[in-house]
Amino acid sequence: xxxxxxxxxxxxxxxxxxxxxxxxxxxxxxxxxxxxxxxxxxxxxxxxxxxxxxxxxxxxxxxxxxxxxxxxxxxxxxxxxxxxxxxxxxxxxxxxxxxxxxxxxxxxxxxxxxxxxxxxxxxxxxxxxxxxxxxxxxxxxxxxxxxxxxxxxxxxxxxxxxxxxxxxxxxxxxxxxxxxxxxxxxxxxxxxx
Numbered sequence: 001x002x003x004x005x006x007x008x009x010x011x012x013x014x015x016x017x018x019x020x021x022x023x024x025x026x027x028x029x030x031x032x033x034x035x036x037x038x039x040x041x042x043x044x045x046x047x048x049x050x051x052x053x054x055x056x057x058x059x060x061x062x063x064x065x066x067x068x069x070x071x072x073x074x075x076x077x078x079x080x081x082x083x084x085x086x087x088x089x090x091x092x093x094x095x096x097x098x099x100x101x102x103x104x105x106x107x108x109x110x111x112x113x114x115x116x117x118x119x120x121x122x123x124x125x126x127x128x129x130x131x132x133x134x135x136x137x138x139x140x141x142x143x144x145x146x147x148x149x150x151x152x153x154x155x156x157x158x159x160x161x162x163x164x165x166x167x168x169x170x171x172x173x174x175x176x177x178x179x180x181x182x183x184x185x186x187x188x189x190x191x192x193x
Contacts, residue, residue, distance in 0.1 A: 001191065004029040004038040006064075008054040010046020010078060014176035018184045032063035040072035040167075040191050043079025045137070045174050048103065051078055052092030061092055068096040072167040072191045080170035081140050088143075097165050098147030101140045112137040117173075119153045119162065125189045126182045133180065134161070134173035141172060167193065 003019055005012045007028035016026045019042075027034055029041065041064075043051070055061045067073065068083070073096065075083040084093055086100040116131040123129055132153075142160035145151050153162035153171075161172040167190045175183035 001025065001039050001188065002027060002037060003188075004035060004041040006030075006041065006043050006051070006055075006060075006079070008046075008058070008060075009050050010044040011174070011176060012042075012044045012046075014174075015042045015044050015076075015184075018176050018181055022181055022184060022188070024188065029060075031058060032060055035063055035067050038067070038071065040074070040187065041067060042187070043073065043075040043082050044176070045077030045079060048078035048081035048087070048140075049091045052082060055082075056092050061094070065094050065096065068094060068168065072169075072187065074169040074171070074187045074190075076171050076174055076176065077137065077139055080142070080172060083168060083170050084142075087140075097163065097168050097170055098145065098149040099142050099163050099165075099170060100144040100146075101170075102143050103140050104138050112139075115155060117153045117155070117161070121152050121164070122182055122186050125186045128182065132175075132182065133178060134171075134175070135177045136161075136173050137177075139172045142170065164190075167191070 002025045004027045083097045084101040149165040
């Protein structure tokens, strides 16, 4: 299995570290030809507007859209915004998932927080019942899940923080900043589904 991590800006190195812990071959993706031969792709956290503009500048927007139509793709934080159809503002988006996302929904950097989440699909995929400890840093919120997209996780107050749609996955939080590999394992399980 070979997984790419979009490496234009943001915390791509942390995702690569997690994948290597799982003995997965990884590729840093900066150009369209680097998508060839990949089984899946992670869009990391960072600054969604900057990542989107760099995708346009490097001719990656359309190749990423085409890749996501047939392959597993996971967006964390800024990457979740890029996957969405609507981010409530004008910026480059892949428009692959039937979700509407609000940027920085929890506030500024000082408003970052941690939360234990009960994520049933994650528990089933990794055969463990423990809650998932999630880090939210200037995180977006998934305001609406439509079409074939499904809610995977919410905060206790009901706000949506993870969604799936076929082989596509979006999380508001940063699994790459934990020592817990379960979310990366769950993403890898989507590739074979």
